[in-house]
Structure formats: structure tokens, C-alpha cells
Amino acid sequence: MGKVVADITMSLDGFITGPDDAPGRGRRFDPLDVDRKVLWEAMGSTGAGIIGRRMFDITGGWGGNPPGGPEARYFVLTHSVPAEWVSTE
Numbered sequence: 001m002g003k004v005v006a007d008i009t010m011s012l013d014g015f016i017t018g019p020d021d022a023p024g025r026g027r028r029f030d031p032l033d034v035d036r037k038v039l040w041e042a043m044g045s046t047g048a049g050i051i052g053r054r055m056f057d058i059t060g061g062w063g064g065n066p067p068g069g070p071e072a073r074y075f076v077l078t079h080s081v082p083a084e085w086v087s088t089e
Contacts, residue, residue, distance in 0.1 A: 002047060021058065043068030053078035061085060
């Protein structure tokens with residue numbers, strides 16, 4: 001049987017996002033060196049991730065390169081799917 005893991009990241013002062021967080025305002029998601037290795041190893045063992053549409057939009061869909069690498073699978077919870085991101089797989 002698989003394992004379900006719930007995860008969220010928060011700063012020490014209790015914030016989950018920065019002020020005026022919106023698509024196009026965040027920095028590019030690109031962890032470096034050891035951080036990247038640890039993240040990719042952790043995400044590489046994940047069968048699939050579930051994220052909200054807002055996170056997907058703010059990250060720009062990670063530019064098509066999600067945490068865990070190109071083989072990582074994510075389900076985006078949304079009411080409307082952007083045509084350019086529709087997958088038939």
C-alpha cells in the first residue's frame with residue numbers, strides 16, 4: 001500500500017507567500033546544489049503530487065520542469081484547464 005504525505009512550506013515568521021504574490025511576480029524556482037539534490041531525491045520517490053491552480057499559475061508550471069524532474073507527475077486542482085497544458089496521457 002502506498003503512503004500519503006501532506007506537506008507545506010512556511011517561513012519562520014509564519015508566512016506561506018510574500019506580499020502581493022501573483023503570477024509573474026515570483027522568482028524562478030531553481031534550487032541550487034545540495035538543495036536541488038535533496039529535493040529531487042525526495043520528489044523522485046513520489047508517485048504523484050497534488051497542487052492547486054494558484055500554485056501552478058504562480059510557478060508558471062515550473063516552466064515544464066517540475067520538482068522531481070521531467071518524469072514527476074502532478075495533478076492540478078482547477079475549474080478550468082489552460083489549453084496549452086492539457087495532457088491526454
